[in-house]
Amino acid sequence: MxxxxxxxxxxxxxxxxxxxxxxxxxxxxxEPSLYKRLGGREGIANVVDDFVANLVADARVNARFKGMAVPAVFKLKSNLSDQICDATGGPCSYLGRDMKTAHQGMKVTDAEWSATVENLTKALDKRKVGAKEKSELLGVLGPMKGDIVGQ
Ligand code: HEM
The missing domain is CATH 1.20.5 (Single alpha-helices involved in coiled-coils or other helix-helix interfaces)
Structure with missing residues (x-):
């Protein structure tokens, strides 16, 4: 050369x-994690509060939660928050029971599943969670259906 x-x-x-x-x-x-885009721990806790309030007010599913004492509802909310935080890339570890065990013997129906997803969507809308984040979160929780319904 x-x-x-x-x-x-x-x-x-x-x-x-x-x-x-x-x-x-x-x-x-x-892109920030879904956890961050949901507003971190506080944003998720707010959605969970509204989600559970919607469930308790909904005649299609509230019989399931009727017998629960206040501390049990508190624990359910904290488990749900940890589960969402954990599943969306946040700094939490869900330490509750796996979905199959938690819903064992309940024989949750398809209709109850749909009503529950509707109540979650309503809570996400109330908290002004964007369409993209909403569908991402439903995409994370959706695959749990097989472990929750019909057990
Ligand atoms: C997006 C779907 C759902 C998610 C992410 C979810 C998540 C959870 C979690 C994290 C717990 C707490 C587990 C523990 O205490 O260790 C729980 C408990 C419970 N879930 Fe679900 N769940 C879903 C759907 C449903 C549906 C459709 C029903 C019935 C309508 C239902 C009824 C219950 C009840 C009654 C408990 C309390 C069980 C107990 O404390 O003995 N869940 N769920």
């Missing part, structure tokens, strides 16, 4: 490296 060609090749290599660096720095910021 002549010195001129070598210089040319070196120049091309430097330009390629510069282009690659520019591409790397121009890359969009990674």
């Amino acid at each position: 002549t010195p001129t060609r070598m210089l040319g090749a070196a120049l091309v290599a430097v330009m390629m490296a510069l282009t690659l660096t520019a591409c790397a720095t121009m890359q969009a910021e990674p």
Whole structure:
């Protein structure tokens, strides 16, 4: 290779490296976790509060929660919050029972499942959670249906 060609090749290599660096720095910021976009612990706790209030007010499902004492409802809310935080990339660990065990023997029906999802959606709407976050959260919880319904 002549010195001129070598210089040319070196120049091309430097330009390629510069282009690659520019591409790397121009890359969009990674999207915050769903946990963060839901408003973190506080945002999730607010949604869970409204979700459970909706369930308790809904004649299609509230018989399920009627017998629960106040501390049990409190525990259910804290478990639901931890579960959502854990499943959406937040700094929590869900320590409650797995969904199959928690709903064992209840014979939850398809209609009750739909009513529950409706009540969750209503809570997310009330708290002005965006359409994208709403469908992402439902996408995270949806696959639990098989462990909850009909057990
Ligand atoms: C998105 C769907 C659902 C999720 C994420 C969910 C999540 C949970 C969680 C985390 C618990 C607490 C587990 C524990 O105490 O260790 C629980 C308990 C319970 N769930 Fe669900 N659940 C869902 C759907 C339903 C449905 C459709 C029903 C019936 C209408 C239902 C009825 C109950 C009841 C009655 C308890 C209390 C059980 C007890 O304390 O003995 N759940 N659920």
